[in-house]
Amino acid sequence: MAEEQPVSHAAHQEQVDFREVQSSPEFQELRKRQRSFIFPMAVVFLVWYFAYVLLADYAHDFMSTPVIGNINVGLILGLLQFVSTFGITMAYVSYANRRMDPIAADLRRDLEAHGVSRPEETK
Amino acid sequence: MNSLQISAATEVTAESIKDTGLLNMIIFGLFVAVTLVVVLRASRNNKTAADYYAAGRSFTGPQNGTAIAGDYLSAASFLGIVGAIAVNGYDGFLYSIGFLVAWLVALLLVAEMLRNTGKFTMADVLSFRLKQRPVRIAAAITTLAVCFFYLLAQMAGAGGLVSLLMGIDGKVGQSLVITVVGALMIIYVLIGGMKGTTWVQIIKAVLLIAGAAVMTVWVLALHGFNLSELLGAAVETTGNPAILDPGLQYGKSETSKLDFVSLGLALVLGTAALPHVLMRFYTVPTAKEARRSVVWAIWLIGIFYLFTLVLGYGAAALIGSDAIKGAPGGVNSAAPLLAFALGGPVLLGLISAVAFATILAVVAGLTITAAASFAHDIYANVIRKDQVDADGEVKVARTTVVVIGIISILGGIGAQGQNVAFLVALAFAVAASANLPTIIYSLYWRKFTTQGAVWSMYGGLGSAIVLIAFSPVVSGLETSMIAGADFSWFPLNNPGIVSIPLAFFLGWLGTVLDKNTESAVKQAEMEVRSLTGVGAEKAVDH
Numbered sequence: 001m002a003e004e005q006p007v008s009h010a011a012h013q014e015q016v017d018f019r020e021v022q023s024s025p026e027f028q029e030l031r032k033r034q035r036s037f038i039f040p041m042a043v044v045f046l047v048w049y050f051a052y053v054l055l056a057d058y059a060h061d062f063m064s065t066p067v068i069g070n071i072n073v074g075l076i077l078g079l080l081q082f083v084s085t086f087g088i089t090m091a092y093v094s095y096a097n098r099r100m101d102p103i104a105a106d107l108r109r110d111l112e113a114h115g116v117s118r119p120e121e122t123k
Numbered sequence: 124m125n126s127l128q129i130s131a132a133t134e135v136t137a138e139s140i141k142d143t144g145l146l147n148m149i150i151f152g153l154f155v156a157v158t159l160v161v162v163l164r165a166s167r168n169n170k171t172a173a174d175y176y177a178a179g180r181s182f183t184g185p186q187n188g189t190a191i192a193g194d195y196l197s198a199a200s201f202l203g204i205v206g207a208i209a210v211n212g213y214d215g216f217l218y219s220i221g222f223l224v225a226w227l228v229a230l231l232l233v234a235e236m237l238r239n240t241g242k243f244t245m246a247d248v249l250s251f252r253l254k255q256r257p258v259r260i261a262a263a264i265t266t267l268a269v270c271f272f273y274l275l276a277q278m279a280g281a282g283g284l285v286s287l288l289m290g291i292d293g294k295v296g297q298s299l300v301i302t303v304v305g306a307l308m309i310i311y312v313l314i315g316g317m318k319g320t321t322w323v324q325i326i327k328a329v330l331l332i333a334g335a336a337v338m339t340v341w342v343l344a345l346h347g348f349n350l351s352e353l354l355g356a357a358v359e360t361t362g363n364p365a366i367l368d369p370g371l372q373y374g375k376s377e378t379s380k381l382d383f384v385s386l387g388l389a390l391v392l393g394t395a396a397l398p399h400v401l402m403r404f405y406t407v408p409t410a411k412e413a414r415r416s417v418v419w420a421i422w423l424i425g426i427f428y429l430f431t432l433v434l435g436y437g438a439a440a441l442i443g444s445d446a447i448k449g450a451p452g453g454v455n456s457a458a459p460l461l462a463f464a465l466g467g468p469v470l471l472g473l474i475s476a477v478a479f480a481t482i483l484a485v486v487a488g489l490t491i492t493a494a495a496s497f498a499h500d501i502y503a504n505v506i507r508k509d510q511v512d513a514d515g516e517v518k519v520a521r522t523t524v525v526v527i528g529i530i531s532i533l534g535g536i537g538a539q540g541q542n543v544a545f546l547v548a549l550a551f552a553v554a555a556s557a558n559l560p561t562i563i564y565s566l567y568w569r570k571f572t573t574q575g576a577v578w579s580m581y582g583g584l585g586s587a588i589v590l591i592a593f594s595p596v597v598s599g600l601e602t603s604m605i606a607g608a609d610f611s612w613f614p615l616n617n618p619g620i621v622s623i624p625l626a627f628f629l630g631w632l633g634t635v636l637d638k639n640t641e642s643a644v645k646q647a648e649m650e651v652r653s654l655t656g657v658g659a660e661k662a663v664d665h
Contacts, residue, residue, distance in 0.1 A: 018647040030654055034653060035567075038231040046391070049224045053387040055370040056217055057380045063213075064368035069351030070358065074213055074369050081220045082425055088227055089421050104655045111657040 028090070030103040037095050045088055052077055065066045137234040143280055146468055150476040155307060157327055158480075162311055162319035172513035175520065176243040176495045177405040182321060188419020191403050193324030194333055195222075195394075195420065196427055197485045197547070198455075198478055199278050204428070206454035208435020210444045212357075212366025214373055215435055217383070219428035221390030225564035226424065228559075230397035230417040236566050236653040238413035239406045244492075245401050245558065246500040249565050253573040256505055261580040263500035266398040268584060269550050270493040271534075273399070273484060274527075275535040276546030278304065278535025281482045284455065284475075298536045303477075305532035308486045312494070312524045317406060320487045327484040330477045332423060335430040338458075338474070340376035341465050342437035353433065366439060382615045386548060389619030393551030396558035398482035399492040410656045486531065494523040521548070548617055549591055556583030556622035560630045566653060568634075572641050575634030583626030590618035 021027055056063055056074060063074030171176055182190070200222065207215030241247035246262035278301055285300040311319055346353040358364045365371050373383035394400065404413045438447060438457040441464045450456040462474040498520035503511050538546070560579045564571040590613045591597065597604050599611035651657065 018651050019644060021651050022647040027651060027654070031650070034654060040233055043226070045224065045227050049220075049391060050387070052220070053217070053384060056213070057373065057383050060368060060370045060374060069349075069355035070367060071351050072367055073214075075354075075367070078213075078216055078220055081224060082429065085224055085227060085421065086425060089418055092231060093414065093418055101411065107651075107655045108657045111651070111655065116658045117372060 016111060018115050021111065026103055026107055030100060030107065033099050033103070037092065037099075041088060042091065045084065048084060049081065052081055141351070146472040146518040147475045150472045151479050154326075154330075154476050154480045155483075158311070158323050159526070161322045162315035165318040165322050166315045169316045172243070172517050174318065175517045176209055176402075176499065177489070178316070178318040178321050180406060180408045180414075181318075184407060184415025185419050186325060187321070187403060187407050187416040189328045190321045190324035190406075190424060191400060191416060191420040192332070192423040192427070193328030193481075193484055194399055194403060194488045195424055196328065196481065197277060198284060199480045200427075201331060201431070201481060202280075202284065202458050202478060204431045205434045205438060206447065206457040207372075207448050208432060209438035209442070209457040211372040212363075212381075212436075212439070212456050213369045214371050216432055217369070217373075217387075218390070219431055221387050221582055222394070223421070223425050223428055225391045225394035226407070226417060226421045228392065229400070230414070230421065232566070233401070233562060234404050234413045234417050235410040235656075237401060237562075238407070239656040239659045240566075240649060240653045241405065243402070243405055243499050244496050245398050245562070246496065246504075249265065249561055249576060251565070252641055252649045253565070253571075253576055258573055258576050259500045259504050261577050262558075262561075263496045263505075265553070265580050265584050266496040266500075268557070268588075269396075270489045270496075270527075271531075271635045272546050272553060272611075273397075273536045274489050274493075274531040275534045275538045276550065277482050277486050278531050279488070279538040279546065280455075281479070281486075284482065292652040295402065301535040301539075302518060302532050304483055305528050305535065308483055308490060309525055309528035311483075311487045312528075313383070313521055315384075317402075317491055320405075320484075321406060322492050323484045324331060324489055327421065327477070327480045331481060332427055332430075334474055334477050335427060335434065338437075338462060338465060338470075339430040339433045342433050342441075342461075345437075346440070350433075353436055355442060357394055357436040359444070359548065360440050360443045363444070366436075366444070378614050381620070382617055385615050385617040385620035388623055389548065389555050389617055392446075392619075392623060393555035394557050396554040396562060397550070398496065398554070398558070399488045399654050402495065404491045405486075410659070416633040434458060434461060441465075445544055445634065460509045479485045490527050493527050494520045495521045514540045527593060540653060549587075552591075552617055552619045552622065553587045555619060556587040556626045557581075558583075559623070560627045564630050564634075565649075569650075570634060570640075570644055571630070572634045572637040574637040574639070575632075578633030579626045579630030582629035583622055586625050587618045587622040590615075590622060 055077065063072065063077070065073045067073060067076060168179065171179075173179055200219075204215055204219050207218060209215070237245075237248050240251055244262075248260045249262045260354055272279040280491060281301055281304045285297065311323060315322070342353065343350075354367055370597060373379045401562055404416065406417055407413050435457065438461040442457070442460050447454065447457045447460060450460060459475055459478070463471040500515050502517045502519045503509065507515075557580050560583065561576045564575065564579070593611050593613045594616055595603060595611050595614070596616050597611065598606075599609040600606070603611075652659065
């Protein structure tokens with residue numbers, strides 16, 4: 001296991017203007033990339049989940065239609081919920097690693113060079 | 124249980140289970156001994172508040188993900204879902220889907236930003252750019268409320284489970300078991316803090332998932348590794364083809380259908396707002412590890428729920444739903460009965476010990492969350508106004524652990540025989556109503572204000588609890604908590620469909636009606652920190 005991180009007090013905290021960082025093009029790009037992925041994806045999986053719940057709740061005949069042997073539509077749609085959950089998870093990780101982490105790491109390096117530390121240590 | 128439908132075969136099974144009580148206790152004793160050694164070893168480096176609450180932020184993503192799965196796969200998940208599928212068929216399967224899909228909310232919207240913004244508790248994040256006192260108090264109250272309902276459910280479940288698994292009958296015996304569980308949990312959390320608790324979760328998750336995997340392969344092997352054949356066998360044994368179709372449990376009336384929508388809403392939105400799950404994100408060093416944690420948790424939990432599908436229909440096929448309903452412990456006994464049918468007393472002993480360990484581990488996770496919230500949010504920040512050092516805060520946290528332990532022992536004894544699933548669903552509904560809107564608004568809505576946060580949290584918490592109190596769960600039906608009275612006017616068992624939208628609405632209303640605006644500087648700081656993780660990570664990133 002890793003060593004406990006040292007607690008460092010940031011004396012230069014007040015020199016960093018977070019509003020300036022917030023309005024910088026790099027940060028705005030990071031924010032845009034995050035939101036343009038997570039919001040549409042959240043809508044997609046919530047709609048898909050509730051469509052499934054409503055079908056299971058109100059469309060019994062449709063869900064009970066046999067497909068292969070004793071396996072019916074409902075079971076297949078249910079298993080597809082698992083597939084889509086695993087799929088969205090992998091898609092997000094790949095997107096975040098490629099499109100978000102590099103910008104975040106750059107910004108973090110710049111800010112930490114200015115002595116920004118954990119919020120609670122600067123109170 | 125004195126159901127008239129008990130068949131001779133079941134009585135033999137239930138009796139033989141009691142004969143294995145000693146073996147079960149020995150296996151469980153081994154688990155306690157091993158985990159205690161691990162907890163003792165893990166606790167040697169517990170010095171600071173970050174050690175005690177957040178395990179020194181020293182766990183890796185895979186370790187923490189396994190611990191999250193350990194926290195999440197409570198006895199209600201394992202015994203409850205296997206039993207629900209065995210008895211109610213497809214409708215039991217629906218639970219597991221809600222429990223799994225919910226993790227996408229945590230992964231996409233909450234985990235990383237929470238890790239980057241907070242320190243130990245949910246309130247750290249919610250009060251970051253709002254007024255400290257009111258928001259912290261509200262967040263701590265909702266945290267304690269959710270932990271309390273969840274704790275009661277686990278403790279009440281422990282008593283019932285043990286009566287089945289270890290052959291301990293009667294209220295006194297069960298109360299004794301609840302006391303032992305509570306005392307063990309207090310010891311774990313006092314000594315081990317978050318590090319010890321996390322290791323208990325990891326060991327338990329590995330045992331639980333491995334045990335379920337063995338049983339799943341076994342059940343499939345008995346049915347030619349053919350899912351369709353297994354389903355056919357389940358229909359044949361139970362004599363009810365409807366267990367393959369939706370609607371057996373929730374399709375009875377329009378009210379029960381609506382109730383299911385309400386439950387689905389609470390399940391999918393509740394997970395990412397459960398305080399003991401949120402707190403786990405602080406035990407890793409970086410947001411990237413928090414992301415990996417959730418990914419590991421999603422895979423482990425998803426695979427586990429696929430196992431429960433096989434195990435549930437396997438129990439229906441090999442034992443039959445009537446026999447399960449008639450056994451002591453009722454629906455919850457499906458998984459233990461299946462273990463006995465497959466591997467005799469030894470497998471039953473192993474599965475029982477794992478199920479019992481599950482309760483112990485989840486209770487420990489909840490207790491440290493509640494203690495951290497009280498000591499860090501209420502004592503240190505509100506009562507002492509930050510004029511207390513970390514040692515003093517941890518001392519208070521340890522005292523709180525003992526107090527919460529005693530309260531949950533007493534509550535667990537009082538809640539014996541209550542519907543465990545109801546208490547768990549209530550915890551999810553309260554979390555989704557009281558916590559989630561404020562978490563989402565404070566992370567993503569720039570204009571969100573203190574008044575919005577306070578209205579949303581108290582409104583969500585209050586409406587969820589009031590609606591439950593006046594629901595058929597509490598009064599009006601034979602199965603209600605207070606069966607003799609009827610003061611129910613809310614028709615649904617689950618309040619989510621009303622209380623969750625209400626809490627979102629109150630958060631918006633409180634904000635637009637608020638004459639004060641919040642600090643734009645703080646908002647900028649929170650947004651930058653939440654996305655970049657500045658200062659929240661170890662200086663050297665590879």
